[in-house]
Amino acid sequence: MSEWSTGDIYESYVGRWSRLVAAEFLGWLDQPAGLRWLDVGCGTGALTSTILRTADPASVHGVDPSEGFIGYARQTVDDQRASFEVRSAAELPDGPYDAVVAGLVLNFIPERVEALRRMREIGSTVAVYVWDYADGMQLMKHFWDAMIDVRPRDRDHDEGLRFPFCTAEGLDDLFTQAGFTTVGTREIVVPTEFASFDDYWQPFLGGQGVAPAYLRSLPETDQDKLREAVRARLPIEADGSIRLTARAWAAKAVS
Template identity: 90%
Template sequence: MSEWSTGEIYESYVGRWSRLVAAEFVGWLDRPPGLRWLDVGCGTGALTSTILRTADPASVLGVDPSEGFVGYARRTVDDDRASFEVRSAAELPDGPYDAVVAGLVLNFVPERVEALRRMREIGSTVAVYVWDYADGMHLMRHFFDAMIEVRPQDREHDEGRRFAFCTAEGLEELFAEAGFTAAGTREIVVPTEFASFDDYWGPFLGGQGVAPAYLRSLPEPDQEVLREAVRARLPIEADGSIRLTARAWAAKAVS
């Protein structure tokens, strides 16, 4: 099974939290109704469905390289204004589009500056958001801080190190390199609440995303050591619940 093949697993890990960020993100863009939107790296349709629900678009095309994700989006987004295609960020369709957006995608695009340049060519408004892997995305930060504690030899797997550009300043620099004259940025913070440690830990067992894939690569005894190190770091309430927050950074520019 491909790491990014099953929409249900992705939803349980970060898709459900992306939907919360998407609502704030689309509201911040404040685009008028009746526009043509392109959702790059649409995944399971979190951002597409939010655009449909809150922005009154004429149409939304979601593209993603994962056939599994596109299939999930087609099954779950029931709106005639939406369509989905299997495409990577390196093969975006011709425009023009009034708004080109990408949620939680840019860090997984190898040639991200080139992708932004292409988005600028075909879109009047271009906007993205990414998790603050180094600091504010707590459900992942606790995992990687525990990993560094018990397996410091694996610190290069830390998404905060791998995706150091995922800050307001980093996004501004990428947009400038892609040819935008100015980019506005903002933080978006959403709650990520879990009923129990098992509720928190279960999505890490699905293998989708950097942290779950890393966990799956370890022998079972090492997985258990890491599991307990993560548990020791979490702010677990008396009733067993865990209340965290997740911060994303968003950037937008008008061509």
């Protein structure tokens, strides 16, 4: 199974939190009804379904390189205005589109500036959001901080170190390099609440995403050590619940 392939596992890990961010993101974009949208790296359809529900689009076309994600989106997004296609950000379809958006994907695109330039060519409005891996995405930050305690030699796996541009300033710089002249940015913070430690930990066992894939690669003894190190870091309430927040950074520009 690849790092990103199974829709239901991804949903339990970060897809459900992405949907909360998507609603805030689209409210911030404040686009008129009746537009043609392109959702780049649509994954399981979190952003696509939110566009359909809140933005009254004429159409939304979602593209993603994962056949598993596209299959999940096709099964779960029941709306004639939506279409999905297996396609990477390096081969985006021809426009024009009124709005080109990308949720939680820019950091996984190797040629980010080139992808943004292409989005600028085919879209009137271009907007993205990414997790604040270095500081504000708490459910992941606790994991990586614990990893550095347990296996400091593996610190290069930490998404906060791997994706340092996932900040307001970093996104502004990428958009500017891609040729946009006026870029707007904002933070979006959503609650991520878990009923228990098992509720928090279970999604990490699915192998979907950078942290779960890393966890799966470890010997079982180190997996156990990391689990207990994470448990010791989390703010677990008296009733066993865990209340965290997740911060994303968003950027938008008009081409």
